[in-house]
Amino acid sequence: MKRIWWAGWVVLGLALAQGRLEAGVYGVSGSLASTLEGGFTLEPAEVYGKLQVGQESRGALGLSSSLALGPLGYLAYGLQAEVGVGGIGGMAFAEGGAGPLALAARLGYRSKRVFPLFPEEGVFGRLSLRYRLVPKEVVGLLLERGEVLRAEVSYALREEATYTLGVGFSGLPYLVLGWKGEVGEGMEVLDLALRLGGLNRLEAGLYLGEASLFLTLSYPFAGSLGVWLGDLGLEGGYREAPYAWVRYAWRWP
Numbered sequence: 001m002k003r004i005w006w007a008g009w010v011v012l013g014l015a016l017a018q019g020r021l022e023a024g025v026y027g028v029s030g031s032l033a034s035t036l037e038g039g040f041t042l043e044p045a046e047v048y049g050k051l052q053v054g055q056e057s058r059g060a061l062g063l064s065s066s067l068a069l070g071p072l073g074y075l076a077y078g079l080q081a082e083v084g085v086g087g088i089g090g091m092a093f094a095e096g097g098a099g100p101l102a103l104a105a106r107l108g109y110r111s112k113r114v115f116p117l118f119p120e121e122g123v124f125g126r127l128s129l130r131y132r133l134v135p136k137e138v139v140g141l142l143l144e145r146g147e148v149l150r151a152e153v154s155y156a157l158r159e160e161a162t163y164t165l166g167v168g169f170s171g172l173p174y175l176v177l178g179w180k181g182e183v184g185e186g187m188e189v190l191d192l193a194l195r196l197g198g199l200n201r202l203e204a205g206l207y208l209g210e211a212s213l214f215l216t217l218s219y220p221f222a223g224s225l226g227v228w229l230g231d232l233g234l235e236g237g238y239r240e241a242p243y244a245w246v247r248y249a250w251r252w253p
Helices: 002-016
Strands: 020-028 031-042 045-053 058-068 074-084 089-098 101-110 122-134 137-145 149-158 162-170 172-183 188-197 200-208 211-219 222-229 232-238 242-251
Touching: 149 172, 162 188
Parallel strands: none
Antiparallel strands: 020 031, 020 242, 031 045, 045 058, 058 074, 074 089, 089 101, 101 122, 122 137, 137 149, 149 162, 162 172, 172 188, 188 200, 200 211, 211 222, 222 232, 232 242
C-alpha cells in the first residue's frame, strides 16, 4: 500500500507541477524515505506540496503569493498546512522590502520533526530584519527558534567583497564572522560564515554557475556536504547518525 501511495503521489506531482518538481531518496540508519516537492504556478501565486514517505511519513500543502508595490517595495507571503506522524501542523511566512528596509518572518508548529523536509519541532519561527544605512553598509537583526534558539545582530560592509561582523546569543554569547566575494577568474562566488562561542558552526557555499557546493560543520559534532550539479543534488553528512540524500529537480518555464 505504501508503494502504491508513493507512486500515486509521483504521478500526481508530475501532472500538477507545471512549475517545478523535485524527487529524492533519503537514507539514514538502514532505512529509506522518499521525498517529493512540487509546485503549480498560478500567477502571481503558487500552490506547492511536500511529501516524505518512510518509517515516519508527513505531507504538506501550501500556497504562496507575491505583490509588487511599485516604488513602495514588495511583499511575498504564504501559508502551509501539514499532516502526518505527530499529528497536524502548519506554518505562515512573509517577506517584504520598502526602501532601505527588508524583513522576512515565519512562524509554525509541528509536534514531531521528520528530517529532511520537516526539520523543526514544536513551536518554531524566524525573524530577519535588515536596514541599509548607506549603499555599502547594512545592519541586521536575526531572531530564531528552531533547530537552535538564537538572537543575533550584525554589520556588513561591501567593498570588492562583503565583510560581516556580529554578535549573538544562544545559551552563551558568540561571535559572527562572514566573508562573501568572487574567487578565481570565472565569476565564482565563495560565501563563508563562522560562529564561535555559544554557537559553533562553519557554513560555506561555493557557486560555480551550473554547479554549487555547500559545507556545514558544527559542534557538538554534526555536519553535511552537499553539491548541486545542474538539476542533480547530492548530500551526505552526520546528524545523530550518518545520512545521505539524493534528489533530482525538473523545472518548466
